[in-house]
Amino acid sequence: EAIREAEYRRKAALSAFFPQVETQYSYTRLDEKPTFTIPGLPPSEVGPKDNYNWLTTVTQPVFTGGALRNGYLLARLGVDVAKWEFERTKQDLVLKVKEAYWGVLVAERMVEVASRALESLREHYRVAQAFYKEGMIPKNDLLQVEVELAQREQDLVRARNGLETARSVFNTLLRRRLDAEVKLAETLRYEPFRGDLKACTERALQQRPELKAARLAIQMAEKEVKIAASGLFPQVSLLFNYERQGDEPSVSGSRYNPDEESWNVMAVVRWKVWDWGQTWWGVKESKARVFQAERNLQEAIDGVKLEVKEAYLNLREAEKNIRVAEKVLEQAEENFRINEERYKHQVATSTDVLDALTLLVRAQTNYWTALSEYNIARARLDRAMGERWR
Known part of the structure; x- marks a missing residue:
């Protein structure tokens, strides 16, 4: 709508170059x-009581000191500014969509992590029940697993609620x-x-686009000076x-003046010679x-530089977090596997497994979160650089 409004303003400014026609009818x-x-x-009568008059005037500007030309150029720059403002809004929306997109993906991984953890714990609970029936572990150990299972x-x-929220x-x-399927x-x-x-x-x-609009704003201000x-x-x-x-509504003359029509052409020069400095100020x-x-x-410009630097540093930080999270995840997976095996051979406690x-x-949560944060940081860097789409 802003672009359309600016385009209408440009057309209105262009129309000022052409002859303006006015007409009026009076009685x-x-x-x-x-x-x-x-x-x-x-006394001799020289005119009627009833007087009807129809006047049509055509005005064509010849010289306005540059007001018309610069007014049109100003309006045209306004169209360009509106387009760059629209581009800025579009890029902001793209960033929000990307953030929501990665939010859905990480929420799906969180559901997967929670599901696998629950499955692993159920398997551990099955083993713990068997050990308890054989009298190999106390009741307290089994209750501890049941509490953890409920958690x-x-x-x-x-996690499922978080996924539904992210999809919405x-x-x-x-x-x-809101409830549309998201795949x-x-x-x-x-x-x-x-x-x-x-x-x-x-x-x-x-x-x-913000910088391009700001540069155009300088040109617009210069046109306003002119x-x-x-x-x-x-x-x-x-x-x-x-x-x-x-003397009749048909404006067909009268017996006092049978020539009902007349016309003239005028060249008009108007110059405001003194206005106490109003124009100058x-x-x-x-x-x-x-x-x-x-x-x-x-x-x-300073704000963009700062925004780019911040986004770039956040991206590099997120990149390092991925490497750390990968290493920790490998260690956590191996640690869980070893403790499960040790528990089955009764050389580790249920607490060790939990x-x-x-x-x-x-570790899994941190890994998927690190991947999501990296992709979001990449999207924010793209926005900081003014990338239209990637």
Whole structure:
């Protein structure tokens, strides 16, 4: 809608270059007929009581001191600014969709982690029950496993609720029904990022729609200066007037003036010679807005540089977290496997198995979270660089 509004404004500015046609129809009734008196003679009627008049005027601007031209250029720049603002909004939406997308994927992995943990614990519970029946472990050990089993069931419910919430957020961003089915073909994965900070910053300074809009804002402010300065010059226009008059609504003349129509062409020069500095101070005000627009651009550049650096460092941090999480996950898986085997041979306690399972679940959660955070950090870096889509 903003682009459409700006385009309408541009068309309105363009129309000011062309002749403007105005027409008016009026009726005037006098209290008495106008007369002309010569001393010594009776008064003579020179006009009717009822007077009808139809006037059509065509005005063509010839010279406006640059107001029309710069007004049109200003409106055209406004269209470009609206387009870049739309691009900015679109990139923000793309980022939100990407974040929601990875949120669904990591929520699916959390459900998978909770499900596997519950399955592993149920298997451990089956073994513990067999040992208890044989009198190999005390009742307390079996109760400990049952408590942990209930906790893992709650974790699975919580993970499934988190997945439903993530899917609802994703559907909301896509303007779908909240309960619409969500099937994502892609999985959480790691793709190395090869760029360096300098290259990312240079790309952002070239592509960010906010910076392009800020540069256009400077040009718009400069056009406003020229529009304000146009008031210092004379305004020249051509006028064509066509008039009909009469004593009847048909404006067909009268017996006093049978020639019902007339026309004339005028060249008009208007020049505001003195206005106590109003126009001059208006020019100064517009120049101040140019300076302000230049400052806004510099602030925007500094903000983009900071945003890119922050996003880049977050990406590298997330990348390192993946490597650490992978190593910890391998160790946690091996630790759980060893403790399970030791428990089956009764050289480890149930507590050892439960602790190993807790470490494994934590390691799996950290690994999938690290992958999700890396992909989200990559999406945020793309947004910071002004990438349209990746």
